[in-house]
Amino acid sequence: xxxxxxxxxxxxxxxxxxxxSLFVGISGFYQTSSGVGDFDSAAEEDINPDVAIQxxxxxxxxxxxxxxxxxxxxxxxYGTDPNDIDTDDDGMSDGWEVKHGLNPLDNGEADNEEEExxxxxxxxxxEVSNESDSWPDPNQGKYGDxxxxxxxxxxxxxxxxxxxxxxxxxxxxNDRWESLYTMEVSSPDGTITLFNPLSGNWGCTxxxxxxxxTLSDILEDFEGAPTWEELENPLGRHSCDQVLDFDDxxxxxxxxxxxxxxxxxxxxxxxxxxxxxxxxxxxxxxxxQLGATCGEPVxxxxxxxxxxxxxxADEVSAAWFMSDMDGDGYLNGxxxxxxxxxxxxxxxxxxxxxxxxxxxxxxxxxxxxSERLSPSNASDGYSDWDEDGLNNLEExxxxxxxxLTNGLPSFTSPWSEDTDQxxxxxxxxxxxxNRTTLEYPLNPRNASNANDDIDFDGWDSDGDGDVVFDELExxxxxxxxxx
Numbered sequence: 001x002x003x004x005x006x007x008x009x010x011x012x013x014x015x016x017x018x019x020x021s022l023f024v025g026i027s028g029f030y031q032t033s034s035g036v037g038d039f040d041s042a043a044e045e046d047i048n049p050d051v052a053i054q055x056x057x058x059x060x061x062x063x064x065x066x067x068x069x070x071x072x073x074x075x076x077x078y079g080t081d082p083n084d085i086d087t088d089d090d091g092m093s094d095g096w097e098v099k100h101g102l103n104p105l106d107n108g109e110a111d112n113e114e115e116e117x118x119x120x121x122x123x124x125x126x127e128v129s130n131e132s133d134s135w136p137d138p139n140q141g142k143y144g145d146x147x148x149x150x151x152x153x154x155x156x157x158x159x160x161x162x163x164x165x166x167x168x169x170x171x172x173x174n175d176r177w178e179s180l181y182t183m184e185v186s187s188p189d190g191t192i193t194l195f196n197p198l199s200g201n202w203g204c205t206x207x208x209x210x211x212x213x214t215l216s217d218i219l220e221d222f223e224g225a226p227t228w229e230e231l232e233n234p235l236g237r238h239s240c241d242q243v244l245d246f247d248d249x250x251x252x253x254x255x256x257x258x259x260x261x262x263x264x265x266x267x268x269x270x271x272x273x274x275x276x277x278x279x280x281x282x283x284x285x286x287x288x289q290l291g292a293t294c295g296e297p298v299x300x301x302x303x304x305x306x307x308x309x310x311x312x313a314d315e316v317s318a319a320w321f322m323s324d325m326d327g328d329g330y331l332n333g334x335x336x337x338x339x340x341x342x343x344x345x346x347x348x349x350x351x352x353x354x355x356x357x358x359x360x361x362x363x364x365x366x367x368x369x370s371e372r373l374s375p376s377n378a379s380d381g382y383s384d385w386d387e388d389g390l391n392n393l394e395e396x397x398x399x400x401x402x403x404l405t406n407g408l409p410s411f412t413s414p415w416s417e418d419t420d421q422x423x424x425x426x427x428x429x430x431x432x433x434n435r436t437t438l439e440y441p442l443n444p445r446n447a448s449n450a451n452d453d454i455d456f457d458g459w460d461s462d463g464d465g466d467v468v469f470d471e472l473e474x475x476x477x478x479x480x481x482x483x
Contacts, residue, residue: 068095080104091142092157101164102153108141150176161197171200171239172231177257178241181264185246195241195253195263203237206244215243218250224318225255250276259321260335268334272347272409273311275334279321283307291358292413294351311350311375312339326378339375344396346375352414359415371415388417389427398430402443410445420447 071082080087080094087094090107097104139146142154149166156163161175168175178195185194188205216228231238231254242254249266251259261268261275268275272295277284285305289296298305312320312333321333326341337345353375355361358368371385373392381393390398392414402410412419412426419426420443429442429449442449 067093103140106140108138169200171241173257201240204240260331269337271337271345278334280310290351295409340378342378342381348396349373349375386417388425412444422447422450
């Protein structure tokens with residue numbers, strides 16, 4: 001059985017890494033052990049004559065292209081081209097790949113020659129292929145991700161992170177997540193960079209006694225969370241990147257990383273629900289109203305409000321939040337604007353998920369119970385419970401047409417035929433299109449437009465001379481709101 005040139009070179013690289021690690025481990029022992037290592041080391045030329053000969057070559061010729069590998073090792077050990085900084089043309093220098101345990105001869109892609117000759121391989125070649133690493137190995141190329149941290153090897157090279165370690169700075173945070181939220185902040189010692197995947201900011205001056213106590217108390221409120229002491233490094237210091245609550249939302253940074261949320265935003269996915277509410281399994285005091293007035297601020301003092309169940313209280317588990325029920329690439333809950341993938345944001349569905357807020361809660365509790373939206377139920381978007389000509393999904397999509405009204409969302413209520421109580425059904429208002437101005441002038445969340453004459457025909461908006469929408473007009477066909 002014989003090895004081809006690439007496989008022999010790869011074997012040499014692996015051997016170098018193994019023996020190099022062994023040497024570093026042994027030398028580290030000698031350097032740190034008292035009374036050990038007090039000896040005259042052998043001359044380098046006695047150990048490796050080739051290195052002695054190479055040392056006589058001018059420095060410019062010793063490392064021609066600046067890839068970090070001596071020419072003699074490129075030719076004799078790695079099989080790389082001493083005149084090419086990137087032998088396999090994968091965008092990463094040979095020296096960087098060797099340093100980080102990647103193969104500088106494998107770009108992760110099969111070349112045409114190998115593909116053409118692949119069908120004529122002998123039995124011996126097949127045996128070699130079965131006994132050795134696959135070639136090419138996609139994880140060796142620029143698009144590979146051997147540490148599964150979400151960064152390609154090419155991106156790791158640009159950032160300076162380690163492609164073999166998902167957490168290069170050992171602060172407990174994924175390299176890719178940190179790279180997404182790297183920011184500069186002011187501290188008593190000047191400007192520091194948070195979420196630098198190459199620095200954990202251990203013991204930074206942003207941490208002080210009172211703040212540490214506050215953060216420790218936050219951890220105690222989370223069942224199964226590590227204690228403040230368990231987050232210390234061996235020197236008793238904490239990583240600012242890991243333990244701060246930068247957005248003051250009740251989630252420490254390492255928890256934000258766990259859920260895939262933004263450490264600088266209280267509502268990471270902009271679904272109208274604070275991150276802390278989405279991951280909670282306990283009742284909480286809300287700052288916004290539910291039902292037909294969804295999204296409007298609550299005026300009642302917090303001490304007089306009743307706690308409300310969290311949106312995913314029935315789903316809360318570590319496994320559920322680490323999954324992706326709609327397959328859109330975002331984890332369930334606070335990092336996914338629409339967890340169930342039905343086109344309606346979690347906050348909108350949450351607003352209309354409580355039967356006690358339903359207008360028929362008392363008179364028809366069965367109806368109120370059956371007509372509830374859920375941010376984890378993808379099948380509730382196409383009913384028209386209030387018979388206004390808009391299904392539940394369209395009740396939300398109205399907001400996409402009218403943006404905001406007085407700073408509030410413009411979606412309509414799936415429980416009310418006429419959300420703004422102006423005498424005109426939501427579906428009828430949302431469908432009126434002015435072909436002259438190219439606008440939809442009747443906002444179903446604006447009760448003051450009933451007497452507007454949008455078509456300049458001398459009649460008010462509902463066309464009957466008054467603000468009452470009569471039975472005849474109920475027969476009007478509601479057209480697609482996207483006309």
